[in-house]
Amino acid sequence: MACFLVPTAEAIVTTVAAKVLQKKEAKAELKLTAPTTGAKALETQEKTAFSRKLMWLSYMLWGGAVLLMFEHVWHGEVVAWFPFLAAMADPADTAEMLHEMATAGVLMAVVVTAVWAVMLVVTSAIEKRAAKSQLQNQE
């Protein structure tokens, strides 16, 4: 009915957070001088910025939400006139819509975020392994 609204709300929050973080990271990069030698330096070079990782979540949420919204348009649940949701016309349908948002919508957002969290763990391990092998090659 309108379950895509929950991931959309999360997508807005993550996009804003990623943009703010991106600016902060750019400023910090200018201020701080990274260590030039040793394992720490390699790790810094190999690491992907967190703002970029946050954008991955944002892309997944936006992409999923847009395609899901299209499905709702297809089924006549999202309409072109105000209030844009067909379920808003009837209080019983509105209650059902809110219930669906609280169950399916929230679970969609949670599942996408959980998959992203797993991706973070995997990429972190890959980054560490790459830094380690680079250090071994230097020695």
Next chain:
Amino acid sequence: MTLLITVFAAVIATVVWYANKRSSELKVGILCWMFWGASLMWLVDAIFEYAEQKAEYFTPDPLDMLNDAFLGLSVVALALVIWLVILLIKDPSGRIKDALHKKK
């Protein structure tokens, strides 16, 4: 059916992204994120439908299946159009810029 088509699209987009050296330039990653995001969301939708319909979920009416397949293909087409618009706006190889600045 929509979930299945989207998952196949996500897998194909990911393989293209991994195998192609120009995928980063062509923004194929955007397609991957879109399809995987939608696949996960439809998976949750499918779980809720399965909880409601039980085994009946796996034996849909042929007409419903056809409609869902049509929807799935439309979703793929929409995602491709979104990707193409982003690609043309970002213009990584500067083709649009060149075309606009071309004299005569």
